[in-house]
Amino acid sequence: MSSTVDGIVFLALAFATIGGAVMMLATRNVVHAAFWLLEVMLATAGLYMLLSAEFLALVQVLVYAGSVAVLILFTIMLTLRRREDAIRDFEPGWGAGILAVLFGGALLFAVERFSAQMRPGVMPEVVPDVAAFGEKLFTSWAVPFEIASLVLLVALVGAVWWSGGDGQ
Amino acid sequence: MTLIQPVGALSFMALSVVLFSLGLYGALSRKSTVMVLMSLELMANAININLVALSRFSAPAEMTGQFFAVFSMVVSAAEIGLGLALVLALYRQRKTVEIDAMQELKG
Numbered sequence: 001m002s003s004t005v006d007g008i009v010f011l012a013l014a015f016a017t018i019g020g021a022v023m024m025l026a027t028r029n030v031v032h033a034a035f036w037l038l039e040v041m042l043a044t045a046g047l048y049m050l051l052s053a054e055f056l057a058l059v060q061v062l063v064y065a066g067s068v069a070v071l072i073l074f075t076i077m078l079t080l081r082r083r084e085d086a087i088r089d090f091e092p093g094w095g096a097g098i099l100a101v102l103f104g105g106a107l108l109f110a111v112e113r114f115s116a117q118m119r120p121g122v123m124p125e126v127v128p129d130v131a132a133f134g135e136k137l138f139t140s141w142a143v144p145f146e147i148a149s150l151v152l153l154v155a156l157v158g159a160v161w162w163s164g165g166d167g168q
Numbered sequence: 169m170t171l172i173q174p175v176g177a178l179s180f181m182a183l184s185v186v187l188f189s190l191g192l193y194g195a196l197s198r199k200s201t202v203m204v205l206m207s208l209e210l211m212a213n214a215i216n217i218n219l220v221a222l223s224r225f226s227a228p229a230e231m232t233g234q235f236f237a238v239f240s241m242v243v244s245a246a247e248i249g250l251g252l253a254l255v256l257a258l259y260r261q262r263k264t265v266e267i268d269a270m271q272e273l274k275g
Contacts, residue, residue, distance in 0.1 A: 079256070096197035163253035
């Protein structure tokens with residue numbers, strides 16, 4: 001495992017991520033937007049692989065590209081009465097755009113200021129593997145893990161409660 | 169020549185900032201509730217990239233950022249599930265998914 005991140009691979013994945021996000025917001029078809037979100041999630045899994053977080057890449061593909069994308073597509077399909085409803089009006093949202101650009105600019109400025117403290121391109125050599133990840137997850141992070149399972153259970157029950165039948 | 173140089177944590181942070189801003193724009197400007205929820209997922213994704221990248225470049229042996237990213241994924245999965253359930257409940261009542269249909273609490 002090399003201790004640097006290849007620039008070309010990073011640029012390709014960054015282009016896929018940002019391009020997918022831009023296309024998701026630019027397309028007027030909601031179904032197409034859902035598929036662009038799926039593409040962004042897959043490219044993010046590639047970024048996790050670059051950062052030698054193999055388990056996270058796997059979880060990203062399973063959870064986001066798998067279940068969340070299917071959930072979103074199901075909701076879109078269930079809430080569309082006609083095929084033409086998927087095409088939405090052009091919503092530029094100039095105020096939101098200006099706010100987002102200002103916010104992003106401020107954050108980029110902060111990152112640039114931060115750059116003096118970071119040595120560029122240097123990556124520590126130590127790379128723990130998936131086994132070490134699991135070992136830590138079930139020892140030092142066991143309590144948050146259990147709380148996370150409780151959160152998922154409550155969310156599942158709540159989702160069924162909200163979206164289920166209307167009390168017939 | 170700059171293309172084949174190794175990239176550092178700053179590039180990942182810049183990517184995360186751009187992704188987060190795109191998600192912010194989408195969440196504030198779209199009028200379809202499903203599109204708003206998808207933009208929220210973009211923002212959560214940007215945060216996760218930032219966590220993993222900073223963990224990898226500063227202290228990879230502890231993997232703290234990776235654990236935070238895992239729990240953040242759990243929370244955002246729960247959030248998207250509940251959000252889409254709300255969208256379905258809204259559709260059941262109003263027969264629309266426009267965010268303008270939710271105005272009862274407007275002052």
